[in-house]
Amino acid sequence: MMSEAQPIHLQATDASPRASETERHCFEALAASTHDMVAILDTSGQRLYVNPAFRALFGDAAASPGANSFAQVHPEDRVRVSRLFRSVAQDGRGQRAEYRVHDRFGAVRYLESQSNVIECHCGSARRVVVVSRDTTARRQMEDELRRLRDDLERRIVERTAELSETNLRLERTVCELRVAHRELREREEDSRRTLARERELNEMKLRFVSMASHEFRTPLAMILSASDLLRDYDARLPPEERREMLDDIHGAVWRLTEMLDEVLTLSRADAGRLDFKPQPMPVLEFCRALLAERSRACGGSHRFTLDAAPAEEIRLIDEKLLRLSLDNLLANAARYSPTGSEVRLAVNFTDQETVFEVIDQGIGIPDADQPRIFETFFRAGNVGCTPGTGLGLAIVDRALRRHQGQIRCISALGQGTRMEIRLPRGGEAQHAATEGGGAGSNRHV
Template identity: 50%
Template structure:
């Protein structure tokens, strides 16, 4: 069918044009696809070239690294080797070959270097166990070289593959022979020093922050503990109490910080609780730093302290003896002079005028001689009595004594000794006081002296009371006067031989009476006490056990 008009013709032209455009587009797409394929091929070729170049570069770097590592391993100062899973030596560096003296000889296995096959197998089993648990194996052991000489090595190894031996093991071997020799030498030196320190005559302790880090055997023996028990212990147990321990710590620390040393003498406590004397000396491990540790030495000076105490006691006894001798000389020169002068005067009177003296005056002169002799005799008797008491040779013979009859007689005898005395003496014995067991002779010494002193040291008169009563199982005797009294500072010395109070003035006395009284009271197992006020009087109280309780002290 043919077109009939212009519109139809144009439409045909437009359609043809569109077809041409579409054909051109399709052709262009094919050209673009071909171009892209070409470009992609070129890119792949370039990438492949780059990959090849990169791989070549990596191979070169890897080779360089391997060569460097080979040089490092080969020239390492420690032995390095690789063992296969069956224990064959695959590779070893030069240090290891030299360590075992291989020279050019090949090494197939490590077994020849072990001292025994048993040890070789033991190490193998331990290695297997370590690898199985993912651990690095390490052990010090003694091995031998090719020539048979021995050396100590530190063997360290691990598996190439994790937790498995099938890929083999890598080992580092260090020669520690020198270190082992030094350790052995150090051990010998320490053993020698330990022996020296343990056999020292003084106790030695290393203390850190007041705890024993080390003690020697002498120190342990000194305290009575096993040595092992003391190591790690604090030092508080050494001291008598916590307060003493704390006080010592403060003093010692201050001295150590100031002078780096501290010395003292003090008492410590043994395991049994017994206290003993030591001379201590300490010095810091680091200068003036007690926290770094302190080395203490202990010297048992208990024997020396005992000797010093005995020496001081001997000196005190000598001093007391000298004082006693001086008192005795003073007493005898004074007490003997008066009766001797009277005797001498009476003797001269009788010698020159005896025939002309009336009979009465001659008897009085002879009586004065007899009185002087009796006075000296009594004084010598007291000295001898005191000597027997001090030598524990005084007889004690208790018998039943009726105090109702004895005590008034003692008062009367005291009055007769001091006929010129102006004091009034009263004796009161409890009506219900039963007889008791006493040594009557010693009772006379006790109360004869006390009553005599009461009258003698009451020059202004006054009253003297002698009271006797029962208190439970004791008989209490009290002699009180209103005399001159005793200075308070001299009361503790009243019962010492030849001691006389400083306020007695011209009143005669030997200073022996109260010493005799004290010994006689002690022989009865009793007690004596004194209460005195200067210028107001003195009261002595004697308590003696009555009945079968009476016994020597």
């Protein structure tokens, strides 16, 4: 590196030999007191003077007058330094340069030099003064700092790459853990559902055994007792008493058949084999016939009434499923109501749905039991000794699912019960039920 400096003009103010000698001693004393190397060269590059610092670095041979000033310059820098020197000597403009040299021991040293031209005795002679400073230690420090910096940067890059790889591994591990945790939770949830289902099935089995042992025992005992009497005393029994016993046997068999039909119907519904075939039907005509049948089945113990507008409506309904639903509700209403009380079937038609309501004056359902009344084999806690299987409302629930219908229970203990059924009107809901198996949402309102 070179930078320019203006030439220095030295003009003696006292030309006597004593004055010149004094100036020379002052210059030498000044040059000897500095740690920088000072050399005076002629314009051809021959050394005319060097200070002790120069001699200490390069040795006596290199410091002798007339020595080649470029002999100690590093071969790779020699041409450049020589060219710069000639430029300074010719143009008279000072330059700064950095280059390498070989010291007295052959070691490579770094110098930083400032060259200036001086002219003495009114320009009669031109000399080049070169002041040099040994920057080897600084360069070594800079090189070491550069090496340390490069090494640090390399280590940072390597460490960053390692951290990135570690981070990727951690992210993959976290993802794997999340997947494993999700699978574990799913398995846990599956196990919980399976366990709950097993408990439900066990509870259903216990309820079925309890129901079967109680509900089947009574008609079977009646059949056995009546058949024994007929076998042993048939000839001695009056015709009226014999016919009464046969009626008891017929009623018991009918009751057993009804319970078995309920179990089979529920089984078909849970297996998805409950048929759904909606057809146009006169709703009010159907309801009147159903009420008449139920009244005959109850032997006139209750008053079954129809509450509906006089105008008939033709609606697209599965008659079998509707009969299954309404007949169970009417039977329950009569079973849990006082003898002689009214059981009312209300029918209402809207543009969107057909609404049926079965209203009784019975014992009602406790609030705590109402959320469970559609469970299989469940019976409310206030039924007492009233016979029943706990299957009726479960069957109604399954039938309404196939019909995309909804059911709502409104009841208060001791104040009767109102069961409300809503069936969607038109072919869209029925078609959806047929295609999708009828698992309607919000079936309990």
